Amino acid sequence: MKTIKKNLLATALLSATMATAASAETITVATVNNGDMIRMQGLMADFNAKHPGIDVEWVTLEESVLREKVTTDIATKGGQYDVMTIGTYEVPIWGNNGWLVPLEFDVSYDVDDLLPAIRGGLTVNDNLYAAPFYGESSMVMFREDLMAKAGLEMPKAPSWNFIMKAAKEMTDKDEGIYGACIRGKAHWGENLAFITATANSFGARWFDENWNPQFDSAEWSDTLNFYLNLLNRYGPPGASSNGFNENLALFQQGKCGMWIDATVAASFVTNPKDSTVADKVGFALAPDNGLGKRGNWLWAWSLAIPAGTEKADAAKSFVQWATSKEYLELVASKEGWANVPPGTRTSLYANPEYQKVPFAQMTLDSINAADPQNPTVDPVPYVGVQFVAIPEFQAIGTAVAQEFSAALAGDKTAEEALAAAQALTERAMDKAGY
Amino acid sequence: MATTHSKAAARLMIAPSVVLLLLWMIVPLGLTIYFSFLKYNLLKPGTEWFGFKNYYYFLTDPSFVEALANTFYLVGGVIFITIVGGVLFGLLLNKDFWGRGIVRLMVIAPFFIMPTVSALVWKNMFMNPVNGLFAYAANLIGAEPIDFLAHFPLASITGIVAWQWLPFATLILLTALQSLDQEQMEAAEMDGASPWSRFWYITLPHLARPITVVILIETIFLLGVFAEILVTTNGGPGAASTTLTYIIYRVARLGFDAGGGAAGGVVAVILANIVAIFLMRMIGKNLDK
Amino acid sequence: MARQQTISNKLVWTVLAWILGATIFFPILWTVLTSFKTEAQAISIPPVMFDFDWTFENYETVQERSNYSRHFWNSVVISVGSTLLGLLIAVPAAWAMAFVPGKRTKDVLMWMLSTKMMPAVGVMIPIYLMVQSAGLLDSKTALVIIMMLVNLPIIIWMLYTYFKEIPGDILEAARMDGASLKNEIIYVLTPMAVPGIASTMLLNVILAWNEAFWTLNLTAAKAAPLTAFIASYSSPEGLFYAKLSAASTMAIAPILIMGWFSQKQLVRGLTFGAVK
Numbered sequence: 001m002k003t004i005k006k007n008l009l010a011t012a013l014l015s016a017t018m019a020t021a022a023s024a025e026t027i028t029v030a031t032v033n034n035g036d037m038i039r040m041q042g043l044m045a046d047f048n049a050k051h052p053g054i055d056v057e058w059v060t061l062e063e064s065v066l067r068e069k070v071t072t073d074i075a076t077k078g079g080q081y082d083v084m085t086i087g088t089y090e091v092p093i094w095g096n097n098g099w100l101v102p103l104e105f106d107v108s109y110d111v112d113d114l115l116p117a118i119r120g121g122l123t124v125n126d127n128l129y130a131a132p133f134y135g136e137s138s139m140v141m142f143r144e145d146l147m148a149k150a151g152l153e154m155p156k157a158p159s160w161n162f163i164m165k166a167a168k169e170m171t172d173k174d175e176g177i178y179g180a181c182i183r184g185k186a187h188w189g190e191n192l193a194f195i196t197a198t199a200n201s202f203g204a205r206w207f208d209e210n211w212n213p214q215f216d217s218a219e220w221s222d223t224l225n226f227y228l229n230l231l232n233r234y235g236p237p238g239a240s241s242n243g244f245n246e247n248l249a250l251f252q253q254g255k256c257g258m259w260i261d262a263t264v265a266a267s268f269v270t271n272p273k274d275s276t277v278a279d280k281v282g283f284a285l286a287p288d289n290g291l292g293k294r295g296n297w298l299w300a301w302s303l304a305i306p307a308g309t310e311k312a313d314a315a316k317s318f319v320q321w322a323t324s325k326e327y328l329e330l331v332a333s334k335e336g337w338a339n340v341p342p343g344t345r346t347s348l349y350a351n352p353e354y355q356k357v358p359f360a361q362m363t364l365d366s367i368n369a370a371d372p373q374n375p376t377v378d379p380v381p382y383v384g385v386q387f388v389a390i391p392e393f394q395a396i397g398t399a400v401a402q403e404f405s406a407a408l409a410g411d412k413t414a415e416e417a418l419a420a421a422q423a424l425t426e427r428a429m430d431k432a433g434y
Numbered sequence: 435m436a437t438t439h440s441k442a443a444a445r446l447m448i449a450p451s452v453v454l455l456l457l458w459m460i461v462p463l464g465l466t467i468y469f470s471f472l473k474y475n476l477l478k479p480g481t482e483w484f485g486f487k488n489y490y491y492f493l494t495d496p497s498f499v500e501a502l503a504n505t506f507y508l509v510g511g512v513i514f515i516t517i518v519g520g521v522l523f524g525l526l527l528n529k530d531f532w533g534r535g536i537v538r539l540m541v542i543a544p545f546f547i548m549p550t551v552s553a554l555v556w557k558n559m560f561m562n563p564v565n566g567l568f569a570y571a572a573n574l575i576g577a578e579p580i581d582f583l584a585h586f587p588l589a590s591i592t593g594i595v596a597w598q599w600l601p602f603a604t605l606i607l608l609t610a611l612q613s614l615d616q617e618q619m620e621a622a623e624m625d626g627a628s629p630w631s632r633f634w635y636i637t638l639p640h641l642a643r644p645i646t647v648v649i650l651i652e653t654i655f656l657l658g659v660f661a662e663i664l665v666t667t668n669g670g671p672g673a674a675s676t677t678l679t680y681i682i683y684r685v686a687r688l689g690f691d692a693g694g695g696a697a698g699g700v701v702a703v704i705l706a707n708i709v710a711i712f713l714m715r716m717i718g719k720n721l722d723k
Numbered sequence: 724m725a726r727q728q729t730i731s732n733k734l735v736w737t738v739l740a741w742i743l744g745a746t747i748f749f750p751i752l753w754t755v756l757t758s759f760k761t762e763a764q765a766i767s768i769p770p771v772m773f774d775f776d777w778t779f780e781n782y783e784t785v786q787e788r789s790n791y792s793r794h795f796w797n798s799v800v801i802s803v804g805s806t807l808l809g810l811l812i813a814v815p816a817a818w819a820m821a822f823v824p825g826k827r828t829k830d831v832l833m834w835m836l837s838t839k840m841m842p843a844v845g846v847m848i849p850i851y852l853m854v855q856s857a858g859l860l861d862s863k864t865a866l867v868i869i870m871m872l873v874n875l876p877i878i879i880w881m882l883y884t885y886f887k888e889i890p891g892d893i894l895e896a897a898r899m900d901g902a903s904l905k906n907e908i909i910y911v912l913t914p915m916a917v918p919g920i921a922s923t924m925l926l927n928v929i930l931a932w933n934e935a936f937w938t939l940n941l942t943a944a945k946a947a948p949l950t951a952f953i954a955s956y957s958s959p960e961g962l963f964y965a966k967l968s969a970a971s972t973m974a975i976a977p978i979l980i981m982g983w984f985s986q987k988q989l990v991r992g993l994t995f996g997a998v999k
Contacts, residue, residue: 028944033955038788057944060788060955064664065939068687072940073860075476075690076852080861080943097479176564186670238563238581240671245963250564253766274762391477395689398668399497406672409584420672424496431491431694432475443904444823447815451879452831454812458872459838465849476848523743531737539983540748546982547751548933550953551971555754558964565766565964567753600747605990651877654839661935665957682844692848699845706840714833 026055027082027314030070032063032301035268036134036341037085039331040322046330047321054314063189067394074099074306081306082315086130088121088300088372092389095124101305101312102127105320113325113345115364118300121372121383130302131323135343136264137366138197138296140284143277146170146177146257157285157294160201160226163258167234170257179234181256182227185243186405188397193297193386194260195404199223200376201288201295206388206425209381211434215400215422224414228407240409252276260286262299263366266359267338283362285369291377297386298370300343343367396428463703469696476690488697495681497673502705505677508592509656513649515596520603520648521641525633527604528611545601553665556594557583561666587667587675594662599655603648610644611637650717657706678702751979758782758968765964781969789952791973798948798977800863801938802931805870806924809878812871814920817882818912822894832883835876843936854941861943869941870931877930878923885919886912918991925982925989932978949974 031037041058048054059081061069070084074094086094094100105111111119111128118135122128140158147154150169155162167179183194196206204219214220231239234257236250244261248268251259252275259265272278286296303319305312321327328348331340338357340348348354349364375385382388387397400421407417473484492498527538544552560566561582569579582590614637622632660679663669669676669684676684682702686695757765759777785791820828850869851860859865889912897911935950942951956963956970982989 030943041788059944059947059951061951062954062957065954065957069940069943071690072476072687072848072851073943076848076855078851078855078860093477097477186668236564237569237579238584240584241581241667246562249766249963255564391475392689395684395691398684398688402668402670402672402676405670406674409581409671411672411674420496427491427494427496431487433473440823440904441825444819444825447819448831450812451816451835451875454872455835455838455875458875459841461853462846462849463841465852466846469849526736526740526743529733529736529740531733531740533737533741537740537744539986540744542982542986543748543751543979546929546933546979547975548935548950548953550935550950550957551754551975552750554953554957554967555750555971558967559753559757560750567770570768570770597747597750609990650836654836657840658842658936660844679842679844682842686844686847695845695848699842702842702845703840706842707837710833710837710840714837717833 024053024055025311025314026057027311027318028057028059028080029083029085029303029318030059030061030066030081031085032066033060034063034264034301036264037301039335039339040133040327043327043330043334047318050321051314051317054317056318064187077308079306079308082309082311083318084304084306085133085301086304087302088298089384089387089389089393091122091130091302091304092124092383093391094304095127095129099307100129101307101309101316102129103131103305103316103319104128105131105316109320109324110347113347115344115346115367117298117367117370117372118344121298121300122302130300130304131319132300132302132344133323134264134341135298135300135367136262137298137343137363137370138194138261138286139263139266139362139366140258140260140286141251141266141269142166142258142282142284143170143254143256143280144282145280147282150257154282154284158287160198160287160289160295163260163287164226164230164234167230167258171234176255177257178236178250178255179257180230181236181242181247181250181259182231182239183243183247183261184231184235184239184405184408185241185246186398186401187243188387188394188401190243190401191405191408192397192401193299195223195227197286197297197386198227198295200293200385201286201291202226203289203291203293203377205376205378205380207381209379211381211429213422213425213429215418215425220418221414224404224407224418227404228414231408232410240405260295263359263363264342266363267342267357270338270358281358283359285362285366293375293377294369296366296370298367298372299386390432392428392432396425399424399428463700466696466699466703469692470700472693472696474691474693474696476692481693484693488693489701492681492685492694492697492701497676497681500673501676501678501681504588504673504675505657505679507588508595508659508677509653511589511592512596512599512656513652515592516599516603516652517607517645517648519596519600520607521638521645523600523604524607524611525637527608541604542601544598545605547598549598549659549661550665552598553594553662556590556597557666561590583667584671587671591659591662591666591675594666595656595659599652602652606644606648607641610641614640646717650713653709653713657709678705751975754968755972757965758972760965760968762963762965765968781965782973784966785956785969785973789955789970791952794947794949794952795977797863797942797946798932798950801866801870801946801948802928804863804867805874805931806878806927808867809871809875809927810882810920810924813875813878813882814916817879817886818908818916820879820883821886821889822891832880835879839873839876847936847940850937851941860941861946863946865941866938866946866948869937870934873934873937874927874930878927881923881926882916882919885923886916889915918988921985921988922991925985929978929982 044056070081073080115135118132122130122132142154152166152169171179183191185191199220202219202223204217204223205214208214247259247261248265250256251269254277269275269281270278286294288294303322305315309315325347328340337354342363349360354360370385372383372385387393403417403420406412407414470488471484472481474481560568563569563579563581572579619636622636658679663675663680667675669680682695682698685691685698758781760775761778764771764775854860854865893911894907897907938948938950939954953970953974956967
């Protein structure tokens with residue numbers, strides 16, 4: 001017990017000294033523990049210098065925990081946060097509910113500089129409800145050395161058939177090289193994001209115009225079977241528990257031939273500090289099937305201010321700082337252009353310095369290739385490329401994601417998984433009254 | 435014997451606990467029951483009367499039956515492992531050997547570990563089929579690494595949870611063994627009783643009571659196991675590791691369906707009480723000796 | 724052990740016991756070791772046990788990213804505070820149940836235990852709304868109260884089983900001598916009950932320290948304990964085993980060390996009256 005008492009005392013003293021330092025207005029910012037956000041926390045000296053009257057308290061959480069907490073808070077008007085990091089899924093729903101403060105910035109912010117595809121996803125009834133911190137689409141990242149070894153050349157805009165062929169040629173299980181690393185972890189933001197985006201390029205859709213689930217269609221069957229074949233034959237072991245992070249780690253360790261995932265990953269796999277393959281990575285657009293839609297998604301982690309916060313002005317100052325052109329320059333000066341949060345501003349892609357970054361143009365092209373309003377070949381009643389922006393989607397999506405993950409683990413056939421997905425989606429839509 | 439005076443005093447002393455727990459039970463439960471009859475999604479402003487539909491949808495959930503079975507296997511599996519392991523480890527630790535203090539410290543350590551931490555460590559550093567130590571061990575002997583969380587999700591989670599609770603069972607059973615009557619044991623040995631029959635007829639009956647206690651306490655905590663599932667498998671693949679608690683989580687926290695989640699909560703409370711009555715009977719018999 | 728054991732027997736038990744202890748402890752040891760490796764060493768094949776360049780960089784990173792001392796302090800306040808408050812309410816109740824048992828004492832006790840079976844997820848939203856309307860979101864006060872209520876049944880149960888083992892004769896004797904109820908408690912009961920109370924306290928501090936549902940869901944920044952601290956490391960991008968290990972070590976070390984130092988007292992309390 002004595003050691004504890006000493007510890008207690010030490011901590012008490014520590015917290016006492018901290019308390020005296022805090023006298024300014026304090027805003028609480030909830031954010032996700034992704035690299036760009038962590039980096040921002042290291043650059044706060046700049047914000048503090050510009051806004052000495054505002055202290056920022058960080059709440060940094062893993063994505064799923066963050067989403068639960070901020071959603072509960074905003075829905076019950078809990079008021080624990082002054083700035084929330086949310087995605088393109090939440091913004092349309094929350095904006096419609098009147099839960100967010102419409103963002104109006106002064107001229108220096110240059111709101112028209114935001115990429116139109118990204119800005120469109122964050123705008124409801126002509127009000128911008130969240131400012132994009134970084135935007136992403138998905139693309140193919142591949143090992144140029146392994147591709148050359150396999151005697152193939154990656155086209156700028158490959159087809160799914162080419163991906164299957166390349167995966168086959170690159171796989172060398174004895175060497176621990178797997179042709180295709182792809183998300184398999186059961187979550188609507190993980191495997192389902194990939195599969196839904198892929199389904200769009202196969203001409204499948206979640207719902208028809210009357211909100212009837214479409215998992216019993218031939219297009220979905222083609223999509224899922226293709227996905228299962230690709231991963232079962234040429235994917236790493238344990239693919240059904242691999243999400244973005246697991247695949248990133250695999251790719252950085254040189255175990256993947258190709259990885260189709262978020263464009264934002266490009267800066268991680270080309271960073272020699274973390275990646276063993278930094279100088280061998282090439283990029284290509286997400287594949288298609290010749291139907292006019294590519295299999296890439298669109299997402300933007302964005303900063304929003306909950307309606308009802310008493311510190312809206314301070315919160316806005318922060319949001320403006322974090323999503324400004326100056327912030328991009330700040331990151332560039334400290335960490336280099338490759339580490340700037342991507343995918344939010346047109347001016348960034350016009351910057352000759354940034355154009356030297358190997359993945360810059362491919363990221364922009366990928367983002368521009370996605371259209372949340374018309375995500376797939378046939379018309380749909382919903383908004384969202386790799387998700388459906390309705391309140392019920394998270395629960396439905398997670399359950400469907402589980403079915404697909406079970407099919408990948410070999411517990412179910414593709415047909416059983418699709419039938420189960422169809423049944424549970426019908427049930428949930430019935431219950432919700434669509 | 436107690437006087438009237440002390441009886442009244444006793445009531446007064448018990449009252450705060452009873453009142454607090456009654457409030458802690460009734461207020462949330464009352465609200466939960468009320469919500470369970472509403473169509474109430476946190477993401478959609480406004481509520482409306484929904485009758486028994488929340489219950490209907492919860493009870494007919496495609497994974498409901500599987501989740502009940504999984505809950506049973508998880509709780510039962512952990513209890514089984516911890517009791518068998520606890521008896522064996524207790525017997526071993528009760529022997530005279532060098533370094534008892536240190537071994538005991540090592541054995542009780544998992545009990546102090548946060549469930550989230552232990553799930554993260556097991557998942558990433560041991561069970562991961564590429565980077566985990568188990569995969570390395572499999573490669574070492576030339577076997578294909580097993581993807582534990584994909585192919586044996588419930589068994590893997592049971593293993594993780596059992597690791598956390600093994601120290602608890604071991605300690606209780608060890609303490610009980612230390613109070614075993616040594617003279618009786620030696621007398622039996624003189625009479626030529628085999629080690630097995632000594633264990634079966636003397637040691638095991640002596641352990642009946644502590645085993646009951648372990649079952650009771652572990653059941654109470656294990657019915658709520660949740661962090662381990664969330665961190666490792668998210669209830670999957672499919673519903674292979676979805677428990678009752680986890681379905682409620684899915685409805686209430688992923689779907690933000692306060693009504694549906696409340697109905698699930700009420701169902702879980704009813705089921706938990708059935709288990710409780712059953713347990714209490716068992717415990718009552720064993721503890722009233 | 725009354726019987727003489729041969730050295731070779733003792734040797735066999737020693738080897739077996741050490742293998743067992745080392746196996747059970749290995750995941751924790753491995754986590755602590757990994758926390759001193761670089762990310763690349765953490766996943767190197769073949770794995771390295773001790774022979775690596777020890778580094779503190781993970782701890783520095785964690786320290787930079789998180790306000791560890793505040794999370795730590797919150798954990799201390801919540802776990803110790805809720806336990807002390809719980810004891811304050813539970814000691815009289817357990818005393819009364821043990822020494823002045825009524826017809827329904829057992830039922831009351833069992834009912835209390837059964838409240839612990841209420842699934843937290845199911846009642847989360849009502850509780851959240853109540854805490855919010857009391858203006859206590861993200862406050863240590865709310866968590867102290869809730870963790871007290873969550874663990875109160877266990878506290879009462881543990882104390883009850885203890886107090887029951889205190890021979891009633893002593894109390895009778897004290898009463899004969901004309902001791903008042905108050906004196907009875909202060910001079911007779913308390914000294915005998917201290918070990919029981921101590922172990923109950925230790926166990927409940929551990930339980931409250933590791934509770935990860937309410938502590939995570941009812942806090943944001945100010946009152947967030949170590950369970951929330953860990954939630955920000957659970958799946959960072961890229962190689963993360965070493966950083967995760969460092970954060971894990973920081974989260975579990977205080978309670979592990981406390982548990983080890985107080986294990987004698989703790990073990991006595993863990994019997995739940997199971998040992999006569």
